Amino acid sequence: MSLKLDGKKLSLEIEEKLNNYIYINKTMAKRNPGLAVIRIGEDPASGVYVKNKEKACSRVGIKSFIFHLKDTVEQKEVEQLINKLNLDKDIDGMLLQLPIPNKFDEQRLISYINPDKDVDGLNEQNIGKLVKNESAMRSCTPAGIVNLLRSQNIKIEGKNIVVIGRSLLVGKPLSLMLLNLNGTVTMTHSKTKNLKKICKEADILIAAAGKPNLIDSSFVKDGAVIIDVGIHRLTSSEKSKPRLCGDVLLGDVIPKVFAYTPVPGGVGPMTVTMLLVNTIFSWQKQFGLSSNLNDLLP
Numbered sequence: 001m002s003l004k005l006d007g008k009k010l011s012l013e014i015e016e017k018l019n020n021y022i023y024i025n026k027t028m029a030k031r032n033p034g035l036a037v038i039r040i041g042e043d044p045a046s047g048v049y050v051k052n053k054e055k056a057c058s059r060v061g062i063k064s065f066i067f068h069l070k071d072t073v074e075q076k077e078v079e080q081l082i083n084k085l086n087l088d089k090d091i092d093g094m095l096l097q098l099p100i101p102n103k104f105d106e107q108r109l110i111s112y113i114n115p116d117k118d119v120d121g122l123n124e125q126n127i128g129k130l131v132k133n134e135s136a137m138r139s140c141t142p143a144g145i146v147n148l149l150r151s152q153n154i155k156i157e158g159k160n161i162v163v164i165g166r167s168l169l170v171g172k173p174l175s176l177m178l179l180n181l182n183g184t185v186t187m188t189h190s191k192t193k194n195l196k197k198i199c200k201e202a203d204i205l206i207a208a209a210g211k212p213n214l215i216d217s218s219f220v221k222d223g224a225v226i227i228d229v230g231i232h233r234l235t236s237s238e239k240s241k242p243r244l245c246g247d248v249l250l251g252d253v254i255p256k257v258f259a260y261t262p263v264p265g266g267v268g269p270m271t272v273t274m275l276l277v278n279t280i281f282s283w284q285k286q287f288g289l290s291s292n293l294n295d296l297l298p
């Protein structure tokens, strides 16, 4: 039987540790950790993600500050808000909920975030440290995936790992983290030729293409580990409830693999948990608290 890599279960276990950590250390720090989330516009999925982050923060004892801006706001005003939050002593972490409307220069906004508060790990300085394999804030989805693999002692060193996708949010940082952990990594994208052949060589196959059910069993080697990052809401008719699926046709693939992540309940919950880890990492650094979080930041 294939092993389910249960991100929901692991995220709850990590949250319990984080909760204890805050409880023990908040007297010394004289305040709880704080996370600021900037949302621009009315993208409904972003609304759900921000709510989930807010709930996760309150479960572990992080104070959240939500800034929901109208899409009529100017780039300069968002930059000023980021600068203000950079200086705010009650805020340890800050993120810009993506996607934001096209009129904004997303990369410029991210580069305004103080790297020490950049809990999404997307600022150039944190990406640079990842390239150099130096300790820093790590982007949440890739770090969550590495923790999920480690939690079941799935070896990364020496394995052939294929990552489908090369985005700044997932594919690139994930490939670098796995490379730093001595995996042999192939990063693929929409212009890759013979994708199926490349995927069939993978001991660990990670699908982050954002294409529903792209990967069926014909892409997968017997006994491989498959990680599904994609998340899609499919509706068959206007009346029916939307159904969640990933980039992997799981029913077809599961009988063939050693381990897999479900959708939902795999990578998604780990992404939120890593955001909490990064926020607490920044808080403990600020107050010189002893750390037991470093192992969670690959």
Ligand code: NAP
Residues within 6 Å of the ligand: 141, 164, 165, 166, 167, 168, 169, 170, 171, 188, 189, 190, 191, 192, 195, 208, 209, 210, 211, 214, 229, 230, 231, 232, 267, 268, 269, 271
């Ligand atoms: P993205 O920015 O759209 O990037 C998609 C990547 O996949 C691109 O590099 C693209 O190649 C590549 N690609 C697209 N179609 C392909 C194909 N047919 N074959 C091979 N490569 C292909 O998306 P993203 O932000 O990385 O996110 C990917 C998926 O993960 C989305 O479904 C997103 O919703 C999900 N996601 C989930 C979580 C979570 O917590 N569960 C977090 C983040 C993202 P090019 O570069 O050539 O265009």
